[in-house]
Amino acid sequence: MSEIIQREIDQYVLRTPKSAEMQKDAERFLPGGSSRGTAYFDPYPHFIEKGEGHYIFDVDGNRYLDFMINATSLILGHSNSNISSVVKDQADKGLAFSGPTDSQIRLAKLLTDRIPSVETIRFTNSGTEGTMMAIRAAREFTGRTKIVKIEGGYHGTHEDVAVSVYPKKDHLDPINTTPIPEYSNQPSSVLDNVIVVPYNDIEVTNQMIRAESQNISCVIIEPVVSSFGYTPANVDYLQFVRDITTELDIVLIYDEVQSFRVSPGGAQELLGVIPDMTTLGKIIGGGMPVGAFGGRRDIMDLYNPTNGGAQIGHAGTFNANPLTMRAGEVVMNALTPEVYSKINNLGEVLRNKLRAVFDELDLEVQVTGIGSLFGVHFTDEHIQNYRNVVNSDSDMKKAFFFGMLNEGILLQGGAAGSLNICTTEEHVDNFVESARKVALRISN
Numbered sequence: 074m075s076e077i078i079q080r081e082i083d084q085y086v087l088r089t090p091k092s093a094e095m096q097k098d099a100e101r102f103l104p105g106g107s108s109r110g111t112a113y114f115d116p117y118p119h120f121i122e123k124g125e126g127h128y129i130f131d132v133d134g135n136r137y138l139d140f141m142i143n144a145t146s147l148i149l150g151h152s153n154s155n156i157s158s159v160v161k162d163q164a165d166k167g168l169a170f171s172g173p174t175d176s177q178i179r180l181a182k183l184l185t186d187r188i189p190s191v192e193t194i195r196f197t198n199s200g201t202e203g204t205m206m207a208i209r210a211a212r213e214f215t216g217r218t219k220i221v222k223i224e225g226g227y228h229g230t231h232e233d234v235a236v237s238v239y240p241k242k243d244h245l246d247p248i249n250t251t252p253i254p255e256y257s258n259q260p261s262s263v264l265d266n267v268i269v270v271p272y273n274d275i276e277v278t279n280q281m282i283r284a285e286s287q288n289i290s291c292v293i294i295e296p297v298v299s300s301f302g303y304t305p306a307n308v309d310y311l312q313f314v315r316d317i318t319t320e321l322d323i324v325l326i327y328d329e330v331q332s333f334r335v336s337p338g339g340a341q342e343l344l345g346v347i348p349d350m351t352t353l354g355k356i357i358g359g360g361m362p363v364g365a366f367g368g369r370r371d372i373m374d375l376y377n378p379t380n381g382g383a384q385i386g387h388a389g390t391f392n393a394n395p396l397t398m399r400a401g402e403v404v405m406n407a408l409t410p411e412v413y414s415k416i417n418n419l420g421e422v423l424r425n426k427l428r429a430v431f432d433e434l435d436l437e438v439q440v441t442g443i444g445s446l447f448g449v450h451f452t453d454e455h456i457q458n459y460r461n462v463v464n465s466d467s468d469m470k471k472a473f474f475f476g477m478l479n480e481g482i483l484l485q486g487g488a489a490g491s492l493n494i495c496t497t498e499e500h501v502d503n504f505v506e507s508a509r510k511v512a513l514r515i516s517n
């Protein structure tokens with residue numbers, strides 16, 4: 074296998090000499106040449122020149138059909154002219170102010186109108202801050218400190234959720250889902266406050282939550298798990314989590330930073346199980362840095378300063394800056410029910426055609442996803458939880474990622490991706506045909 078990966082990497086290296094040079098230069102000033110773990114891949118990432126619609130162009134002049142689109146965030150594609158025009162207009166009026174603006178009210182209204190669980194909302198600059206503030210609210214609301222998260226779930230980079238995110242296979246307890254530190258000197262107090270449960274396993278989740286119910290502030294969970302190639306939860310599991318959290322007065326937080334794009338009201342609307350709080354990011358900022366957290370008014374009122382001071386402080390120099398708010402407003406207005414059904418249908422077509430290709434080639438591959446999101450796993454295990462994901466063939470995944478890159482198609486490093494409003498049936502067919510070529514190359 075290493076020979077097959079090397080062949081694909083050699084081809085990539087031949088096509089990207091300028092990027093190789095830029096990486097060397099970048100490494101002089103930035104550790105590993107980058108500011109973002111996901112922007113790097115071995116031997117070096119291609120440096121991007123510009124984006125246009127569905128395509129991005131790297132500094133070596135290679136064009137890629139982009140299914141990475143900045144980790145699902147650019148749902149209108151690159152350099153959308155309506156977004157550019159409000160951003161330019163706002164730049165002329167002022168980039169950021171210490172006082173609130175009308176644009177914040179408009180985006181808040183659009184989101185609270187759409188998302189069933191969100192009565193009021195606060196904006197942040199990242200999804201990380203959104204999940205951090207939602208957890209803080211749950212702790213204050215319940216008077217408890219522990220949190221429950223799933224094994225393999227990613228909710229940003231802050232300490233509380235940086236536990237059992239991508240644990241290595243040989244670090245896992247063979248039977249139990251234990252809290253596994255992200256780095257060797259992570260404080261044990263952090264780990265002591267995190268209960269890690271297996272996704273989609275009602276029996277074990279039930280036991281673990283009941284054993285500690287008096288200390289648990291919240292369950293934070295993605296209804297569609299991004300790092301499992303956008304695997305949606307079984308609805309009976311979500312309903313079970315809803316019921317037990319209601320029964321035990323635990324705040325249920327859905328992290329919809331990525332899954333919000335699957336319907337006007339997010340995955341909660343599509344799957345029909347509604348949490349107490351929701352965290353958002355990615356598409357709601359139109360490509361600008363953004364995050365948000367919202368939910369029940371009584372919980373969110375912990376942040377309300379109008380009655381003699383907020384119970385929890387929440388500052389942020391660039392929170393709800395008008396550039397982000399106006400770009401986000403363009404996105405939300407563009408996403409009509411017709412647009413959702415078009416990209417979600419194309420997503421279904423892509424997943425089905427991919428499955429057909431892998432079946433025809435007699436390869437053990439699972440294609441996951443929902444709506445406009447998809448993931449590819451080289452395994453015969455049905456994807457239900459982190460253990461299934463970690464058992465898949467990571468060499469094949471790497472070869473597939475580079476193979477697709479060499480065919481002019483950009484995926485997320487984890488062989489997952491998303492569609493955007495520029496995606497057409499031809500793009501989907503191009504993707505599927507490239508996947509066939511690559512699968513043939515790497516499986517022989």
Ligand SMILES: Cc1ncc(COP(=O)(O)O)c(C=O)c1O
Nearest residue numbers: 199200201227228229299330354
């Ligand atoms: C599910 C989920 N939650 C939270 C985050 C953190 O968002 P950000 O990168 O904006 O901090 C991400 C980012 O990829 C995410 O996918």
